[in-house]
Amino acid sequence: MDRADALAACNRSLLRAFSRQTTERLNDRLPVRMALSWLEHFLAQNVAKEVRKDSLVIRRAGAALASAGQPGAEAVRELLAATHEIDKAFLRNVAGIPVGIVIRHDEIEPIRRQRIERLLQVAYHILQSGQTAPNLRSALQGAYPRAELERLIQDLMRLYAQETRALSQSLHMPMLLAPLRDRLTRTLYEVMTEAAVALARQAAAAVYRRAPAQGDSVRLK
Numbered sequence: 001m002d003r004a005d006a007l008a009a010c011n012r013s014l015l016r017a018f019s020r021q022t023t024e025r026l027n028d029r030l031p032v033r034m035a036l037s038w039l040e041h042f043l044a045q046n047v048a049k050e051v052r053k054d055s056l057v058i059r060r061a062g063a064a065l066a067s068a069g070q071p072g073a074e075a076v077r078e079l080l081a082a083t084h085e086i087d088k089a090f091l092r093n094v095a096g097i098p099v100g101i102v103i104r105h106d107e108i109e110p111i112r113r114q115r116i117e118r119l120l121q122v123a124y125h126i127l128q129s130g131q132t133a134p135n136l137r138s139a140l141q142g143a144y145p146r147a148e149l150e151r152l153i154q155d156l157m158r159l160y161a162q163e164t165r166a167l168s169q170s171l172h173m174p175m176l177l178a179p180l181r182d183r184l185t186r187t188l189y190e191v192m193t194e195a196a197v198a199l200a201r202q203a204a205a206a207v208y209r210r211a212p213a214q215g216d217s218v219r220l221k
Contacts, residue, residue: 003130003139004062007123008055010136011090015054018157018192018199019047039184042094047169049090050160053083057116061123062141065131071120079116080109101170108166122152140207150204157196165189 057079064071082157087103094101130139140149168185 004059006136008058011054012051014160015047017050019043021195022192029187045093049086052086057119058123062121062127065127076116104170146204146208150200153203154196154200163190
């Protein structure tokens with residue numbers, strides 16, 4: 001496994017932990033339990049979508065570094081275009097839930113572009129640091145001080161939460177659940193931002209070899 005693959009695997013672990021913590025918090029906050037079964041499926045497919053997107057971004061950063069270049073506007077445009085195909089697969093995978101989804105790219109893409117740009121920059125810097133580091137943990141430590149790493153992870157997770165909020169606002173729910181959509185969207189965003197703070201702290205602690213706080217840990221190689 002090369003360093004870009006290792007970073008993509010670490011990011012996958014982080015996103016899955018984020019999704020698990022979000023689901024756990026929703027269990028305590030949602031007013032209607034009947035919504036949870038399809039919502040958990042929606043969130044699981046959503047995180048799978050984000051893992052695929054982020055992996056493309058990280059590997060693009062690795063390819064740029066290998067060619068002694070830096071990823072720029074063209075890379076961002078190509079990555080944005082690639083996310084449309086991932087969106088199509090996402091819609092197929094959630095077709096069985098009792099809601100309709102129409103992805104409004106004009107509303108989502110400004111957030112998605114910002115997240116791609118930020119992750120591309122962060123991944124490039126980490127992989128650049130990794131050229132002289134013995135492992136991914138050392139590469140992360142060399143790239144960012146702990147406080148800055150925690151802030152960057154939190155920012156990336158919040159952008160993920162913002163994109164998920166925009167997506168949830170596109171849900172067409174059955175009549176029985178339709179009055180809950182706004183509350184559901186608001187609650188989902190609230191718990192995701194709370195989870196972002198907690199998980200960023202845990203991830204930074206894991207990188208700097210201190211035991212993470214209660215909750216999911218992040219695997220490093």
